Amino acid sequence: xxxxxxxxxxxxxxxxxxxxxxxxxxxxxxxxxxxxxxxxxxxxxxxxxxxxxxxxxxxxxxxxxxxxxxxxxxxxxxxxxxxxxxxxxxxxxxxxxxxxxxxxxxxxxxxxxxxxxxxxxxxxxxxxxxxxxxxxxxxxxxxxxxxxxxx
Numbered sequence: 001x002x003x004x005x006x007x008x009x010x011x012x013x014x015x016x017x018x019x020x021x022x023x024x025x026x027x028x029x030x031x032x033x034x035x036x037x038x039x040x041x042x043x044x045x046x047x048x049x050x051x052x053x054x055x056x057x058x059x060x061x062x063x064x065x066x067x068x069x070x071x072x073x074x075x076x077x078x079x080x081x082x083x084x085x086x087x088x089x090x091x092x093x094x095x096x097x098x099x100x101x102x103x104x105x106x107x108x109x110x111x112x113x114x115x116x117x118x119x120x121x122x123x124x125x126x127x128x129x130x131x132x133x134x135x136x137x138x139x140x141x142x143x144x145x146x147x148x149x150x151x
Contacts, residue, residue: 003036006071007147010034011112018116019143022123027130028084029064029141030119031056036072036150043068043075044094050148051079059140063130065122067115076102078118087129097121 019030033050040046047068051057056064062083069076078094088094097118105114 001071001074003034003069003071003147003150006069006111007034007145009111010115010145012145014112015115015119015145016143018119022119022126023137023139023143024132026123026126026132026137027061027063028123028126029056029059029139030067030122030126030143031064031141032067032115032119032145033069033148034145035068035070035148037070037148038072040070040073040075043070043073043077044079044091046070046075047077047079051081054141054146056141057081061130063126064141065126067118067122076106078102078122080122084126084129088125093125 015032022030031054033054035046047066050068051066056066059081062081065078065080065084067078076098078097080094101117101121102114105117
């Protein structure tokens, strides 16, 4: 599937609302990114690179999470910053969401539902390990879906 088709197939308002809701109870930050790259072999590595380019490694608590898609390469991944990665047990946690939550929904063509389910699970973990402060959630990063320009 072309990245533009994937991007347009997503229900942006529902996903943005899901991110907002997931972040409400945490200091964590969640972003969704769609890549136009066709040469992605290792989605987690590419997601890590994009994570840094988006400045997600500069959040105050180092607890940002990126949901990354490269639809033209048929790859996707979740990556979390150092603090959340340590709290959830590392790569096995992210792979569990990818394999157990996202992949089945994506195979059914339920793209929005796959993103929302991943965001909800990530939000639960962020809230458990990094609850929002007394003033509530502070948005350090945008909640909208980011799309890489075509190359």
